[in-house]
Amino acid sequence: MFQILTKMAARFSPHQRKIISNTGWLLISRVLRTVVNLFITALIARYLQPDGYGQLQYALAFCSFFLPLSTAQMGDVVTRDLVKNPEDQSRILGTAFTVQLFGGMIAAISAIAMSLLIAPTNSLMHLLVAIISLKFIFISGQPIENWFDSKVDSKFKVFAGNIAFAIITAIEFSLVLNQAPLYTFAITVSLESLIYGLGLFFFYSWNHQNPLQWRTDFSRIRYLLIESMPLCFSTVSLVLYKNLDRVMLANLVDNQSVGIYSSAATLAESLCFLPTILCVSLYPTIIRAKHLEASVYNEKLQKIYDLVALTAYLLILGLAPIAGFVITLIYGQAYQAAIPIFSLYIWSSLFSFLGIVQSRWIVAEGLQKFNFYSRVTGLALNLALNLVLIPRYQAVGATIATIISYAIANYVFFLFIPRTRDNAHLMTKALFLPFRLPQFLKSFSA
Template sequence: MNDGWIRYLPGFVRKRLEGRHVLLEAIGNTGWLFADRLLRMGVGLIVGVWIARYLGPSQYGILNYAASFVTLFSAIALLGLEAIIVRDLVRYPEREREILGTTFFLRFVAGIVSYFIAVAAIFVIRPDDRLTHLMVGIIGWVLIFGSFDTIDLWFQSQVRSKYVVYAKNAGFLIAAGLRVAFIVVKAPIIAFAVANAAEIGLGAVGLLMVYRRSGQRISRWKNSFPLARRLFTESWPLLLSGIVFMVYLRIDQVLLGQLANDREVGIYAAAVRVAELWFFIPTAIVSSVFPNIVRTKENDENEFYARLQKLYNLLAFIGYAIAIPGSLLAGLIIKLLFGAPYAAATPMLVLLLWSDIFAILAVARNAYLLAMNWSWVLWLMVLAGAVSNVLLNYMLIPHYGGVGAAVASLVSYWIAAHGACYFYKPLRRTANMLTRALIYPRFW
């Protein structure tokens, strides 16, 4: 591994890092993930705001409704295989081609199935809305293109995220350029649906290119039906968790479109875009440091929980550091970014920023559950959040619109991440640890 970048750090930091290759590898991997998200955050925000201003709340709502609707079916296309495949690639490198080939086959078939389910469902839910039918039909192609993310799993197993960053950001930047061009030529809303699908398709091409440059070939992959059966047997609890998770992550915008109107979806989507800007931070931190935390469990369980508490403390600190100033500046942020037509998004943004604290903590809590092989417990936690989210949305949206949807998100995120842990005895220790983090968050 190339650790040359540490020479640019201050001397006292450099001395503590020199020779600690596992830590340096985690920091380097996290750095690439951060660079990826920072680029997407910056460019995505600028272009996204431009699109929102160009389309206006109603058409922007249609675009986000269609994208959220497709996202509901993405868990079916993914099959819950991510963590399992990365684990198996690390454990059984000699079976790499078989694992990758089987995973791609399963995901490709699942992508096609989920695409047709999504298209059929939108015809049932909105039988007379031809525009939304077309939007879902176009954006839905991301479900099939996503099968090429199998290559991403291989790079994750090698802790070489920078190559995935190269590939996916190339597609992202080209698609961002397309979106800007569509705004300049005053293209119709359908063009932006095409750009959504094109971004994932271009990312797939980029993954194929960097995989080939790494000396690998997908032509060497092979499919194994016995392995497919084993993977599906192991992954079905995670598949169910993924389906439920996507429901409680995106059902708010879908129900807003059904129970309110597309304009309310557009205003709410503006608040969501700002609130989700920072979510890459906990994801990048947990994905890079949690494997090392898990390793300590084999030798010292007390140290394992001590490090886990520090992770919870850090994530809670980050959540508050975003929510408090964000709440104070919410009105100004919405006005500067989206303009007067989106002013009603201000209270929605405040509520969503506070719900982010629980969503951030859930990233680490979920990783802990998977490390303990409690995937079915994770499913129950997410199910509790999803059920409460749907029920609260049905109760609140007809009376309060997008603000009601934001309240539903805040309460359901707390239930899924924290509150539900108290109802399962083995998780009460985790619940208490999360409570300590919320009461006394720390950066160190």
């Protein structure tokens, strides 16, 4: 067996082995974290019950609306610049850190102010939002994460993430055992971001890098903001229509419906780490392949699209039939109403997985504005569908609206844009992967 594995490894180039190793670190970490997170989330959901869990999820969804102000979405631009100009990293990282730190402050203040404005008598809502919004400031160390991504070396950010996750998991477990109040679970959200950020700085220094050498180039701030602005607007619309359903459920139905819906949606969305890991490891390869012949470039992209589509189909076929068992096992009898929601929601993974890959391609091509237009289209459609479907079908209606808007925003929209149509055709082929499975397997064995 060892000889077979050695021969297989020898077939890959050093760069391919580095990608495989990098993906392996991310995959092992995220699989372990997903399993443990499902366990602790189940404990919290069971303890808080649908109403309390719904209040927490509503506060998280509300705060997420202000995430784009923190400029966290500029990460792909920073990674791209670090790959192209590694010798200029002190200026790139220093400027990105400054922008993100001040952006985080603006996001936190805006979230708190808006919660006071729209719900002046809801003191619990104010407290939850104030606590959770602190994480916008604590994620300002993200440029270090982008630096590790540009090196295709994720093990250190995995270490930092796992340390933070382990500490927070232990704290949350203790909170459940000691029947802690609701607001303490909001504290763990921001605390995890703080610990992770400190871990990134530690491992960055461990790699003989000095953050004190970073320099803020104020002329570059304008460049960063302009380059990331389309992604920022795209993220606004993406965040809105990923969380609009929870906010609308809370206002059109009740917090219990938010808790039921969130339990199913969170479980389905937790699986998005799979295409994200592939994209993090393969993004530098996509950038480099862009300079090759168009046929080679498209062939590499097609393999990535096919791979994430296959992953989505396997998850759908594996989980949808046993949704009742999965929901009852994880969340308990109080969440029985989430069973049909999860059975439907898991289908959205097909379009969200493809969308994750496509968003990286759009950045590599410098076509960020089309991402924004597609998200706005998806948001408008999601809002309209939610207004029609939620009053009639409640959480199930919100799920149907999500699937349709994901399909439009991540796929259908790009079929009508000349500059993205060829890439959308690659996605079409990926959607029909079950009919092309022999060809797909042959391409990977070649």
